[in-house]
Amino acid sequence: MWLRYPCRLCHVHPVEPLPPGLYIVATPIGNLGDLSTRARDVLARADLIAVEDSRVTGGLLHHLGLKRPMQPYHDHNADAVRPGLVARLGQEAVALVSDAGTPLISDPGYKLVREARAAGHAVVTIPGPCAAVAALTLAGLPTDRFLFLGFLPSKAGARATAIAEVSGVRATLVLYESGPRLAACLSALAHGLGDREAAVTREITKHFEEAVTGTLSTLATRYAGTGPPRGEIVVVVAPPGPPAPISPEDGDVALAEALTRLSAARAAGEVAKRLGLDRRLLYARALALKEPAQG
Known part of the structure; x- marks a missing residue:
């Protein structure tokens, strides 16, 4: 006989736990409908959620009908909190979220990722919204x-x-x-x-x-x-417009400066690479510039 409703035990434990590690979870930047199914699943199964502001993430979890332990992790406490989070990654699944969008974009999350990897823990990204x-x-x-x-x-x-x-x-x-x-x-x-x-x-x-x-x-x-x-x-x-064409005078100025430091051949090579000019012509010009002035 099929059960019409899940049993009490299934209701308490509806899903399998996540493997231990750090889960980088992107959250909506405005429209809550943008949260992916995978992101919701990870938030529901994580042992702990590292949050920028527990009030903001708490509102998102309430909207999703979830209750999960949260640990504040932000610019002001990151150095103090990070070692403890890294230590937990060997046995627990920790989800990292920001107030909105993708973690690590203009926040201190990259240090947590770096130290988690250095300690040999799994790091998984759940991509999504990014402003x-x-x-x-x-x-x-x-x-x-x-x-x-x-x-x-x-x-x-x-x-x-x-x-x-x-x-x-x-x-x-x-x-x-x-x-x-x-x-x-x-x-x-x-x-x-x-x-x-x-x-x-x-x-x-x-x-x-x-x-x-x-x-x-x-x-x-x-x-x-x-x-x-x-x-x-x-x-x-927008990016800058196309650069103005290099004039012979520009080449002479660059060559004159380079010749104070380098031989004619090396000066011509340096200026050719920097300005995109013909090296052979620059070398001939460098030799002319090095000739002593005729009285």
């Missing part, structure tokens, strides 16, 4: 190469330095920002990168999801004239 990648799909900018910058520094000088470091990178830039800092960030990007095309994406996967596109200066003016936008914000910036 940076979702913003790329909305922005309408090149996606073949991109560089994720996380959050830029809040102080103007450090922010300008960080922007200068990536100004020549030939890839789409993706960064996170908060509403109150958005206008200043866009203005700094316009100043440091030039007036590139960009997009400000907000509330991704939620009811008021939007992607506002335009040049950096236009976007900076737009958000400076309104109150700080709400929600999680991702800024996407």
Whole structure:
């Protein structure tokens, strides 16, 4: 005779336990419907969930009808908590989650993964939502190469330095920002990168999801004239345009500098590699530059 309802024992233990190890679980960035079936299964079966904020993850677990032990793991306590988590991985399944999206993206999770691997424990990823990648799909900018910058520094000088470091990178830039800092960030990007095309994406996967596109200066003016936008914000910036062609004068300047350090042959090779010019022509020019001036 078939049982119409599960037995009491089956209700207490509905699933097999997970093998011990670290499980990196991506959670929704807004729409709870984006949680994968596999992610829910791992959360339901994990012995412990390492969380960024127990209130946030507790709300997700309540929505799923789950109750699991949680351990806060975030920037302020990671160094103290990490050894204990690693020690438990030999006997228990520990799921790592962030407040939203994929763990390790702009959070301290990578150190836990590194130490778990060094200790010989299994590490499994359960991929899913990621705000940076979702913003790329909305922005309408090149996606073949991109560089994720996380959050830029809040102080103007450090922010300008960080922007200068990536100004020549030939890839789409993706960064996170908060509403109150958005206008200043866009203005700094316009100043440091030039007036590139960009997009400000907000509330991704939620009811008021939007992607506002335009040049950096236009976007900076737009958000400076309104109150700080709400929600999680991702800024996407187009790569730089094609470089200006190298002139013979540029080659001479580079050669003259290189000749102060190198022989004519080595100077020609260095400049040819750096500027993409013909090495033989550069070598002939280097010899001419080295000739003593005729009286």
